[in-house]
Amino acid sequence: MIPALLAEATPSFAWKKKLGNWRTEVFAGFVGAILVIPQGITYAYLAGLQPEYGLYCAIFVTLFTSLLGGSSMMSGPNTAVAILIGTAVLPLAGRGSPVYIDFVFILCMMVGLIQLLFWILRGSRIFQYLSPAAISGISAGAGFLIIMASLDSILNLSTFTTTFFYEKLYIIISDARDLISPYSLFIGLCTIFGGFLGKRYSHRYYIIIAVCSGYIAGLLVSFIWPQPVTELEYLGRMPLQWLPVHLPAINIEYLMTSIRLIPYAFTIAFIGLAQSLVIVRELKMETDQEIDLDKEVYAQGMANFLAPFFSSFVGSGSFNRSKANRSLGASTPLSGIVTAGFVLLLITFLGPILTFMPMAAMAGTLFIVGVDMIKWSDIKHYSLVRSELVIYLATFVGIIFFGLATGIVIAVLLSVSVFLLRISQLELKVEKQESGTLLKVKGALFYASVAHLTEKFQSHFGEDLTVDLQFTTHIDQSAVDFFIRESRNMASQGATLSLLVNDKQRQFLEDLGLSPNIKLVSLAEGVSLQPA
Amino acid sequence: MNAIQTSLRFILALFVFFAFSSLTAQAQQGQPSIEQLLQEPFLDDYYSNVVYGYEIVTDTQHFASRYVGNSLNCTNCHLQAGTQADALPLNVAGMYPKWRAKNGKRNGIGLRIRECFLYSMDGIMPPDDAPEVLAIAAYVTYLSQGEVMGAEPEGRGVPTLPETGYDPNPANGRAVYLEHCANCHGEQGEGLGGMPAVWGLDSYNRGAGMNRIQLAAGFIWANMPYGNGRSLSHQQALDVAAYLNLQYRPADPRESRFLKLLEDLLP
Numbered sequence: 001m002i003p004a005l006l007a008e009a010t011p012s013f014a015w016k017k018k019l020g021n022w023r024t025e026v027f028a029g030f031v032g033a034i035l036v037i038p039q040g041i042t043y044a045y046l047a048g049l050q051p052e053y054g055l056y057c058a059i060f061v062t063l064f065t066s067l068l069g070g071s072s073m074m075s076g077p078n079t080a081v082a083i084l085i086g087t088a089v090l091p092l093a094g095r096g097s098p099v100y101i102d103f104v105f106i107l108c109m110m111v112g113l114i115q116l117l118f119w120i121l122r123g124s125r126i127f128q129y130l131s132p133a134a135i136s137g138i139s140a141g142a143g144f145l146i147i148m149a150s151l152d153s154i155l156n157l158s159t160f161t162t163t164f165f166y167e168k169l170y171i172i173i174s175d176a177r178d179l180i181s182p183y184s185l186f187i188g189l190c191t192i193f194g195g196f197l198g199k200r201y202s203h204r205y206y207i208i209i210a211v212c213s214g215y216i217a218g219l220l221v222s223f224i225w226p227q228p229v230t231e232l233e234y235l236g237r238m239p240l241q242w243l244p245v246h247l248p249a250i251n252i253e254y255l256m257t258s259i260r261l262i263p264y265a266f267t268i269a270f271i272g273l274a275q276s277l278v279i280v281r282e283l284k285m286e287t288d289q290e291i292d293l294d295k296e297v298y299a300q301g302m303a304n305f306l307a308p309f310f311s312s313f314v315g316s317g318s319f320n321r322s323k324a325n326r327s328l329g330a331s332t333p334l335s336g337i338v339t340a341g342f343v344l345l346l347i348t349f350l351g352p353i354l355t356f357m358p359m360a361a362m363a364g365t366l367f368i369v370g371v372d373m374i375k376w377s378d379i380k381h382y383s384l385v386r387s388e389l390v391i392y393l394a395t396f397v398g399i400i401f402f403g404l405a406t407g408i409v410i411a412v413l414l415s416v417s418v419f420l421l422r423i424s425q426l427e428l429k430v431e432k433q434e435s436g437t438l439l440k441v442k443g444a445l446f447y448a449s450v451a452h453l454t455e456k457f458q459s460h461f462g463e464d465l466t467v468d469l470q471f472t473t474h475i476d477q478s479a480v481d482f483f484i485r486e487s488r489n490m491a492s493q494g495a496t497l498s499l500l501v502n503d504k505q506r507q508f509l510e511d512l513g514l515s516p517n518i519k520l521v522s523l524a525e526g527v528s529l530q531p532a
Numbered sequence: 533m534n535a536i537q538t539s540l541r542f543i544l545a546l547f548v549f550f551a552f553s554s555l556t557a558q559a560q561q562g563q564p565s566i567e568q569l570l571q572e573p574f575l576d577d578y579y580s581n582v583v584y585g586y587e588i589v590t591d592t593q594h595f596a597s598r599y600v601g602n603s604l605n606c607t608n609c610h611l612q613a614g615t616q617a618d619a620l621p622l623n624v625a626g627m628y629p630k631w632r633a634k635n636g637k638r639n640g641i642g643l644r645i646r647e648c649f650l651y652s653m654d655g656i657m658p659p660d661d662a663p664e665v666l667a668i669a670a671y672v673t674y675l676s677q678g679e680v681m682g683a684e685p686e687g688r689g690v691p692t693l694p695e696t697g698y699d700p701n702p703a704n705g706r707a708v709y710l711e712h713c714a715n716c717h718g719e720q721g722e723g724l725g726g727m728p729a730v731w732g733l734d735s736y737n738r739g740a741g742m743n744r745i746q747l748a749a750g751f752i753w754a755n756m757p758y759g760n761g762r763s764l765s766h767q768q769a770l771d772v773a774a775y776l777n778l779q780y781r782p783a784d785p786r787e788s789r790f791l792k793l794l795e796d797l798l799p
Contacts, residue, residue, distance in 0.1 A: 050598070050663075093577055094577060094581070094663065094666060095661065095663065096662070096663035097577065097580065097581055097584065097663050097666070097667065098580050098581070098583075098584050098667075099575075099576075099577055099580045100663075219793075222789070222793075223789055223790075223793070226785050226786045226787075226789065227650060227656060227657050227785060228635060228647070228650065228657065228785070228786060231657065233659040234656045236598035236599050236655075236656055236658075237597055237598055237599075237600070237601075237655075238598065239594070239597040239598065251573050251574050253574040254574065355656070356656075359659075
């Protein structure tokens with residue numbers, strides 16, 4: 001057990017042999033770096049932190065995940081994770097203050113530890129129960145939250161909190177003239193317009209086009225009106241260090257307060273791993289990469305655990321960057337490693353230019369990202385199956401009214417209960433035969449599904465019954481008890497119950513002590529199994 | 533189960549009580565000094581912000597570098613981290629909000645701090661809820677304890693020099709500068725060995741308060757040469773201030789926007 005875990009924990013570099021064209025990987029890494037810079041900055045804003053923490057996340061979480069894992073997934077700053085960090089820590093301390101940052105790092109360490117626990121307990125299977133509709137619903141809900149958060153910066157509202165989104169919209173609309181800064185609105189609109197125009201020409205780089213148009217609009221505004229008049233918010237110089245080693249402050253007072261963070265830590269750990277694993281599973285199915293899901297869970301967990309020691313917050317796999325990475329032909333972790341290096345280089349050289357990046361332009365790109373996350377095609381796709389649509393819509397509505405954490409709980413509960421409902425359903429088929437009634441049972445026979453059998457038994461009360469168990473996947477004690485009880489009832493009416501079983505089931509039933517009233521009929525090896 | 537939880541909570545509450553009792557005991561006698569606060573392993577939100585504000589004031593280049601455009605620190609003008617009288621002390625929280633002619637607005641302490649970043653630090657104006665601004669505001673409040681609300685604290689700002697009867701003379705100022713100031717501030721005003729630059733692109737810009745000759749002369753007379761204040765005559769201080777005012781320094785962000793752009797983008 002432990003040697004196997006250790007073998008999984010050491011970086012393998014097995015991809016080195018499969019490395020085809022390193023130029024492709026490096027170029028994909030370069031594009032990844034360009035894409036991740038605006039995302040890191042804006043997600044740091046969502047998490048309530050200074051921009052450099054988002055960039056450290058883009059550097060170190062990406063680097064560690066790629067080094068330790070074996071897939072071409074692009075990890076790093078992630079929207080849902082960033083929003084959850086903000087919701088968790090903002091009630092505890094002032095945005096961006098030293099205590100706030102300490103709490104964020106404690107939260108991140110908890111997330112990393114929980115994800116490592118998932119790895120040791122082989123928990124990656126749990127995420128298969130989260131239905132794709134729930135993940136799309138969470139993504140759409142997060143998109144909505146991003147749009148609402150981006151309005152703060154686009155309209156240059158001083159941050160005010162409202163319970164529900166419609167209150168915020170009402171306040172914005174009713175006090176538009178006092179609240180909204182026209183300069184900031186102009187820059188934000190230019191960014192959004194640039195983004196939607198750019199999307200027509202380049203599906204890959206439109207975020208960059210949006211950022212550039214916002215930056216130019218910002219220069220135009222600052223050229224006509226000075227900053228004391230516009231009061232525009234700028235990104236500012238980023239004090240980026242090459243090795244920002246940071247020892248998280250841990251003491252008894254912090255730990256006692258951070259008990260309140262534990263539920264959020266579990267939510268973040270869960271949603272982060274869920275997204276990473278969806279990406280990894282897709283890569284595993286659609287490419288020929290040798291991917292071990294447990295190793296990826298370890299890579300993500302370890303990267304998140306190490307993140308606070310390098311002044312960065314936690315991340316997870318990113319859908320859009322992984323997609324861009326794949327479409328550029330990258331198939332090894334090298335592109336992720338290269339991305340981390342390019343982020344560092346680009347920020348070092350772009351620093352003076354980025355200083356005058358208006359936050360309204362950054363928020364404009366957030367708005368575009370948010371709009372992209374709410375897909376009409378998703379709703380159409382899931383509307384075909386009613387249960388999927390219910391999961392999708394319930395998750396979405398739960399998130400926009402009660403926040404991301406509640407929405408995720410709703411999504412998990414709904415997908416698990418749909419899964420349980422499905423699995424407890426039996427497919428029953430009744431055939432009249434000379435020897436009596438034949439009942440074919442398809443599905444798992446356990447305490448939750450036995451009730452379905454009861455109805456059939458009652459409607460054929462007093463007749464000889466043969467139950468065909470060859471398509472039954474699982475039989476448990478309560479089902480056997482049920483058969484014993486029913487056979488006794490039937491025996492009192494002079495009817496017999498026979499069970500058609502295979503060898504394994506016969507063994508199992510005999511071990512559990514069948515009453516003599518039940519006739520076990522073995523299926524001969526040669527008999528062809530006809531579908532029920 | 534419930535009994536265990538309640539007793540656990542009780543023990544936790546006891547822990548919290550004892551942990552905070554050291555701080556509250558000090559608070560009752562007056563507030564803890566900065567040195568004491570720096571020793572504490574854990575601070576609540578207010579005091580951690582006070583310490584952060586103190587760190588920003590003493591090492592602006594490191595702790596608030598996001599909004600700073602030159603090589604100065606707050607404490608270069610607000611001497612002794614804003615505690616020295618006649619050297620623009622920071623114990624002025626009781627005087628805000630007040631109307632200021634500079635921007636023609638009612639200024640809260642937040643806007644006052646933000647404008648310092650824009651002019652004296654030649655940087656960009658932080659947003660009003662920036663953590664740095666809130667931390668400095670907490671530090672200013674901390675320093676202002678014991679002052680009378682609304683009244684001017686003793687030694688506020690810099691002393692106003694009396695009329696000397698002569699105009700400021702930059703040529704004489706140059707001689708005084710080379711004799712008394714150039715040892716630390718450099719012949720080209722670049723600042724030697726950690727001393728602040730007094731002109732050039734690494735210094736305060738044309739919109740800063742120090743760019744006014746009267747104010748600069750008052751500051752120089754009261755505090756310069758550093759550690760040997762009030763040794764120059766009034767006229768010498770005025771001459772040096774006039775000399776400094778003639779030198780090249782970053783443009784006023786309210787006026788020369790093209791120049792400002794070039795200064796910012798071409799390092």
